[in-house]
Amino acid sequence: MTRSRQTADWGSRAGLAKIIPSSVAVGSGTGSADTVGNVTFSGASSVSLNGVFTSTYDNYEIIINHTCSANASAYFRLRNAGSDYTSSTYYAGMVSYFTDTTTLYGETSAAAAQAYIGEVSDSKAFTKFSISGALIAERKILIGTTYRTRVTGPTGKGSTFGVFVNSTSTYDGFTFYPSSGTITGTMVVYGYND
Amino acid sequence: MPKEPIDITPADSVVPVYLEEPTEEELAQRQAEHEAAEAAKATREATRESALAKLAALGLTEEELKTLAV
Numbered sequence: 001m002t003r004s005r006q007t008a009d010w011g012s013r014a015g016l017a018k019i020i021p022s023s024v025a026v027g028s029g030t031g032s033a034d035t036v037g038n039v040t041f042s043g044a045s046s047v048s049l050n051g052v053f054t055s056t057y058d059n060y061e062i063i064i065n066h067t068c069s070a071n072a073s074a075y076f077r078l079r080n081a082g083s084d085y086t087s088s089t090y091y092a093g094m095v096s097y098f099t100d101t102t103t104l105y106g107e108t109s110a111a112a113a114q115a116y117i118g119e120v121s122d123s124k125a126f127t128k129f130s131i132s133g134a135l136i137a138e139r140k141i142l143i144g145t146t147y148r149t150r151v152t153g154p155t156g157k158g159s160t161f162g163v164f165v166n167s168t169s170t171y172d173g174f175t176f177y178p179s180s181g182t183i184t185g186t187m188v189v190y191g192y193n194d
Numbered sequence: 195m196p197k198e199p200i201d202i203t204p205a206d207s208v209v210p211v212y213l214e215e216p217t218e219e220e221l222a223q224r225q226a227e228h229e230a231a232e233a234a235k236a237t238r239e240a241t242r243e244s245a246l247a248k249l250a251a252l253g254l255t256e257e258e259l260k261t262l263a264v
Contacts, residue, residue: 023210025199032207045216073231082199102260105238113223116231179228 016061016190022051029182039187046177047187048079053134053172057191060134064127068120070181071150074127075114078140078171089166090115099156115163118146120178140165
């Protein structure tokens with residue numbers, strides 16, 4: 001028996017659409033965005049993308065490859081019209097695992113002026129998260145995962161995190177930054193086609 | 195007072211790139227966050243080491259404890 005498979009003809013609206021920011025800001029170092037939305041940065045104490053959240057999409061995927069000059073925490077902030085949102089309404093929770101132990105760690109951060117979303121390190125790290133409702137008058141939610149390697153132990157740490165931002169304002173961008181040191185890497189934002 | 199952004203757009207960028215240096219206040223806040231996070235990690239690790247030492251005193255290993263916890 002052959003089962004027919006139904007697929008919708010989404011055409012060019014299928015899947016994820018890469019987004020070119022309207023501008024990029026770095027706290028130090030350099031930054032650049034190419035014609036297909038790949039953002040590169042080097043020696044940056046922070047990287048901000050402006051104009052990536054628009055009325056075209058409700059949900060977004062953000063992918064960051066990074067290496068830092070220090071081993072430190074990684075933070076996220078929403079941003080609008082070129083300014084970070086720094087009110088103490090970021091709530092984050094995280095479960096982390098390590099390469100050198102089977103122990104799981106739970107970490108939380110409440111009523112902070114930024115969202116704690118894992119770590120940056122002196123070797124390769126990868127951070128990926130989705131955000132819902134950035135440009136909608138409702139609470140913002142991030143769900144994501146990150147993995148960082150490190151030159152010396154514990155050499156690997158993976159984390160799964162969730163964040164909500166208790167704000168119903170709208171935001172067109174975000175900032176990613178380490179608590180210490182400067183980061184080098186690439187960043188890209190996708191919009192989810194409905 | 196935030197510093198005025200400086201246009202540092204390189205030739206290969208299709209959008210403007212600005213240098214927005216953090217304020218002294220922002221830098222101090224990041225340093226405080228960093229120190230607090232590092233202190234929390236150290237506390238967690240010390241607690242874990244203490245717990246493992248107690249397990250060892252009871253004759254249990256970490257793996258045996260996990261077996262019991264499942």
